[in-house]
Amino acid sequence: MSSFSPLHHRGGEVVRNYLIKSVxxxxxxxxxxxxxxxxxxxxxxxxxxxxxxxxxxxEDRMVLTRALGLDQPIYVQYIxxxxxxxxxxxxxxxxxxxxxxxxILERLPASFELAIxxxxxxxxxxxxLGILSAVKRNSYLDIFITGASALGKAIPHFWLxxxxxxxxxxxxxxxxxxxxxxxxxxxxxxxxxxxGIAAETTRLIRSxxxxxxxQDYIRTARSKGLxxxxxxxxxxxxxxLIPVVTIMALQSSALIGGALISETIFAWPxxxxxxxxxxxxxxxxxxxxxxxxxxxxxxxxxxxADILYRLLDPRIKYK
Amino acid sequence: xxxxxxxxxxxxxTVRKRKKSGSLxxxxxxxxxxxxGTIGLLIMAAIVFVAVFAGAIAPHDxxxxxxxxRLLPPMWLEKGNSDYPLGTDNLGRDVLSRIIYGSQVSxxxxxxxxxxxxxxxxxxxxxxxYYGGWIDAIIMRTVDAFLAIxxxxxxxxxxFVMGPSLGTLIFTLGITxxxxxxxxxxxxxxxxxxxxxxxxSRTVGAxxxxxxxxxxxxxxxxxxxxxxxISVAAAIISEASLSFLGLGVQPPTVSxxxxxxxxxxxxxxxxxxxxxPGIAITITVLGIIFLGDWIRDVLDPKxxxxxxx
Numbered sequence: 001m002s003s004f005s006p007l008h009h010r011g012g013e014v015v016r017n018y019l020i021k022s023v024x025x026x027x028x029x030x031x032x033x034x035x036x037x038x039x040x041x042x043x044x045x046x047x048x049x050x051x052x053x054x055x056x057x058x059e060d061r062m063v064l065t066r067a068l069g070l071d072q073p074i075y076v077q078y079i080x081x082x083x084x085x086x087x088x089x090x091x092x093x094x095x096x097x098x099x100x101x102x103x104i105l106e107r108l109p110a111s112f113e114l115a116i117x118x119x120x121x122x123x124x125x126x127x128x129l130g131i132l133s134a135v136k137r138n139s140y141l142d143i144f145i146t147g148a149s150a151l152g153k154a155i156p157h158f159w160l161x162x163x164x165x166x167x168x169x170x171x172x173x174x175x176x177x178x179x180x181x182x183x184x185x186x187x188x189x190x191x192x193x194x195x196g197i198a199a200e201t202t203r204l205i206r207s208x209x210x211x212x213x214x215q216d217y218i219r220t221a222r223s224k225g226l227x228x229x230x231x232x233x234x235x236x237x238x239x240x241l242i243p244v245v246t247i248m249a250l251q252s253s254a255l256i257g258g259a260l261i262s263e264t265i266f267a268w269p270x271x272x273x274x275x276x277x278x279x280x281x282x283x284x285x286x287x288x289x290x291x292x293x294x295x296x297x298x299x300x301x302x303x304x305a306d307i308l309y310r311l312l313d314p315r316i317k318y319k
Numbered sequence: 320x321x322x323x324x325x326x327x328x329x330x331x332x333t334v335r336k337r338k339k340s341g342s343l344x345x346x347x348x349x350x351x352x353x354x355x356g357t358i359g360l361l362i363m364a365a366i367v368f369v370a371v372f373a374g375a376i377a378p379h380d381x382x383x384x385x386x387x388x389r390l391l392p393p394m395w396l397e398k399g400n401s402d403y404p405l406g407t408d409n410l411g412r413d414v415l416s417r418i419i420y421g422s423q424v425s426x427x428x429x430x431x432x433x434x435x436x437x438x439x440x441x442x443x444x445x446x447x448x449y450y451g452g453w454i455d456a457i458i459m460r461t462v463d464a465f466l467a468i469x470x471x472x473x474x475x476x477x478x479f480v481m482g483p484s485l486g487t488l489i490f491t492l493g494i495t496x497x498x499x500x501x502x503x504x505x506x507x508x509x510x511x512x513x514x515x516x517x518x519x520s521r522t523v524g525a526x527x528x529x530x531x532x533x534x535x536x537x538x539x540x541x542x543x544x545x546x547x548x549i550s551v552a553a554a555i556i557s558e559a560s561l562s563f564l565g566l567g568v569q570p571p572t573v574s575x576x577x578x579x580x581x582x583x584x585x586x587x588x589x590x591x592x593x594x595x596p597g598i599a600i601t602i603t604v605l606g607i608i609f610l611g612d613w614i615r616d617v618l619d620p621k622x623x624x625x626x627x628x
Binding site for chain 1: 460461463464466468469470471473475476479480552556559560563564565566576579583586590593594596597600601602604608609612
């Protein structure tokens with residue numbers, strides 16, 4: 001046992017160093033995002049107009065201009081903006097009259113519920129279809145699956161959502177039109193989002209499976225006289241899990257982008273709906289804070305994908 | 320009987336002839352061979368034709384309201400009217416005419432947004448890959464920052480700040496979608512920089528500008544075209560989504576996304592108002608995807624060998 005421990009210890013250190021390095025790389029990205037947000041909001045737009053409802057009086061504008069320090073030089077404004085952010089102060093929502101960050105975080109469970117359900121649907125659709133289409137390459141089945149995934153990419157998510165409402169809620173009345181609560185409420189929004197993701201991932205899974213089927217060890221397995229089913233199930237499928245898991249884990253950005261649409265159509269009370277409402281209601285603080293929350297989730301999702309990839313494939317070294 | 324040598328010579332001659340017959344005809348011969356590419360080209364040709372000649376094709380004025388004719392069903396349904404083949408919307412406007420005019424916005428936004436994104440991303444990718452060092456580091460971290468924000472969210476926010484209009488929509492789509500170009504062009508430039516002909520050119524004292532314009536640019540064009548085609552499809556979907564959320568082009572300009580948004584409220588009674596614009600978007604985007612797949616296969620055989628991306 002003791003003979004293993006130094007090695008194990010060293011492995012642990014490598015993993016820890018890798019994690020520290022990855023987390024450190026997030027910092028410049030978040031800094032740049034803060035700069036992008038700052039430029040967008042303070043330089044290109046009129047923050048006073050963005051933070052106040054359209055009915056605000058001139059006096060209100062004056063008070064807010066001074067309160068925000070907008071009469072000061074631009075770099076002073078940026079330093080103050082960054083200082084507030086570092087203290088976790090993302091501004092106050094005028095609509096809810098509460099700090100913006102907690103309002104967004106409160107919506108996360110609903111969004112996660114939708115995201116998980118969508119990922120399950122996307123996995124159930126795209127993994128079998130992607131693998132099948134690679135195994136039966138150039139067959140009619142492959143052409144059909146590839147065509148279906150092209151169609152899935154061409155159909156706008158929001159229209160798919162509306163058509164699902166028309167079919168299942170208005171006509172067949174087997175699912176509620178909108179809201180959250182029961183399992184039935186989850187089906188249509190998750191289907192809208194899941195099908196959109198599946199269209200993208202089926203192609204990716206197909207091509208990574210094709211890569212694997214072209215590898216030497218598959219040829220060896222075939223030349224040993226193994227039956228094709230065994231080659232595919234035992235050798236190819238297991239190895240295809242690595243890219244498949246990574247592909248699925250990398251969908252966090254697409255999930256959030258899709259959630260903006262899906263949550264709006266189905267009035268699903270998650271972060272996406274909150275953001276769209278904040279944009280339409282000109283609630284600056286929420287919009288600003290949401291970018292950071294979303295960026296953080298996406299970066300975290302990509303990091304998890306990277307770690308999964310390394311965990312699953314021992315050949316990949318931590319750099 | 321011809322000798323083997325004669326046949327061989329004959330083959331070489333035909334090969335030469337084929338090469339001489341010009342790249343354009345080769346292009347179309349390859350296109351004709353690919354059924355999917357042909358379908359894509361036909362769809363796109365039809366849509367461009369419709370958009371350009373909208374005024375002559377559309378049976379009605381797309382914005383003229385007629386309350387007495389409101390929510391008429393398509394002609395093949397009961398109470399349908401052959402004057403309004405796809406029915407009318409809640410204000411009595413002809414759905415078919417609106418779809419015909421809506422193609423203009425989709426194509427204009429799609430093409431100009433991609434040109435802007437391509438110009439920004441292509442330039443930054445070129446600079447990043449060619450010069451490397453701290454310029455590369457800054458540009459690539461910016462790319463990372465953009466990638467961490469879902470493009471839909473970024474577009475919402477830019478439109479929120481700038482206000483919705485056709486111009487800001489094109490600007491927004493351009494400024495959000497340059498990242499893809501920057502990454503791909505940078506990668507191509509990096510690999511091109513190591514090629515012998517570029518190294519040789521530098522050894523004989525060619526300037527950066529000369530190397531970029533005569534050696535690197537011509538060799539990254541095919542990747543550029545492949546990315547651009549797919550990007551037009553993405554831009555058209557984004558435009559429709561943003562117009563659907565009320566942040567795209569504003570009425571009275573007709574857009575497919577806006578039509579869908581209007582039709583959504585009448586889903587229970589008049590399904591056609593929200594259904595047909597969606598079909599129009601799907602067909603258009605499918606046409607571009609088909610055409611794009613084919614262009615990729617022709618310009619970039621490497622990608623084809625690896626299976627679709």
